Amino acid sequence: MPDTLPAVSDLESSMLTIIQTFHQYSGQKSNLKKADLKELINNEMNNFIKIKENDTLDKLFADLDQNGDLEIDFKEFIALIAMVTSACNELFVPKV
Amino acid sequence: MPDTLPAVSDLESSMLTIIQTFHQYSGQKSNLKKADLKELINNEMNNFIKIKENDTLDKLFADLDQNGDLEIDFKEFIALIAMVTSACNELFVPKV
Numbered sequence: 001m002p003d004t005l006p007a008v009s010d011l012e013s014s015m016l017t018i019i020q021t022f023h024q025y026s027g028q029k030s031n032l033k034k035a036d037l038k039e040l041i042n043n044e045m046n047n048f049i050k051i052k053e054n055d056t057l058d059k060l061f062a063d064l065d066q067n068g069d070l071e072i073d074f075k076e077f078i079a080l081i082a083m084v085t086s087a088c089n090e091l092f093v094p095k096v
Numbered sequence: 097m098p099d100t101l102p103a104v105s106d107l108e109s110s111m112l113t114i115i116q117t118f119h120q121y122s123g124q125k126s127n128l129k130k131a132d133l134k135e136l137i138n139n140e141m142n143n144f145i146k147i148k149e150n151d152t153l154d155k156l157f158a159d160l161d162q163n164g165d166l167e168i169d170f171k172e173f174i175a176l177i178a179m180v181t182s183a184c185n186e187l188f189v190p191k192v
Contacts, residue, residue, distance in 0.1 A: 011117045011140040014110035015181045019188060021107045030189060044107040074185045075178075082174040085111045089170045092115060 022077050031071035034061050048084050118173050127167035130157050144180050 008016070025040040026032050032040065038057055041049050051057050064076045072080075104112070121136040122128050128136065134153055137145050147153050160172045168176075 006143055008143060009140040010113050012143055014113040015144070015177065015184060017106050017110040018181055019185045022185070023189065044105040047102055047104060047108055048111070075182050078178040078181055081111065082171075082178045085114055085174055086171050088111060089115045089118070 018078065018081055019074075022074055029071075031073050032077060033071055034058075037061060037064075037072055045084065048088060114174065114177055115170075118170055125167075127169050128173060129167055130154075133157060133160075133168055141180065144184060 021040065021044055022032070023030065025036045027036075034057065037060075038051065041051055051060070060080075061072070064072050064080055066076055066079075067073075117136065117140055118128070119126065121132045123132075130153065133156075134147065137147055147156070156176075157168070160168050160176055162172055162175075163169075
């Protein structure tokens with residue numbers, strides 16, 4: 001194995017997947033418009049979040065868009081990932 | 097393929113890996129003590145964070161431990177993941 005490729009842990013690989021997924025949907029502009037966010041959630045997070053109504057998408061988008069520029073940048077996106085992962089953690093690990 | 101196993105996307109699988117890694121190091125107490133955090137970072141994030149001195153670990157732990165209970169709960173841990181993933185994103189995607 002060439003030593004130019006460091007061994008990446010599963011956790012590091014997961015962090016890279018989050019970055020890759022964001023850029024797959026944001027394209028070169030590096031921001032998600034509302035339609036990009038909807039497509040990303042419906043294609044990549046549909047076991048964890050269901051968006052059935054536009055009202056739900058509008059509310060989520062407004063909550064995430066902290067600086068109000070009508071686009072979701074990477075920091076705003078990672079806040080969504082943190083929120084959904086925390087919710088999953090609470091589902092999978094019931095409080096004692 | 098049995099229809100009881102839904103197809104999980106790479107992004108969803110990444111979120112599950114974050115949860116699994118946390119619990120691997122927290123054990124049943126579901127909180128990371130300082131030594132657990134050090135071990136997790138050194139074993140699972142060492143391509144992304146290097147902690148060489150105890151001072152650095154102390155400062156990071158204090159920054160993450162928002163409620164000051166001397167333990168890192170899952171929400172405090174996911175804030176670390178968000179911070180490090182955002183930093184990686186900026187390294188890999190230079191601003192134009």
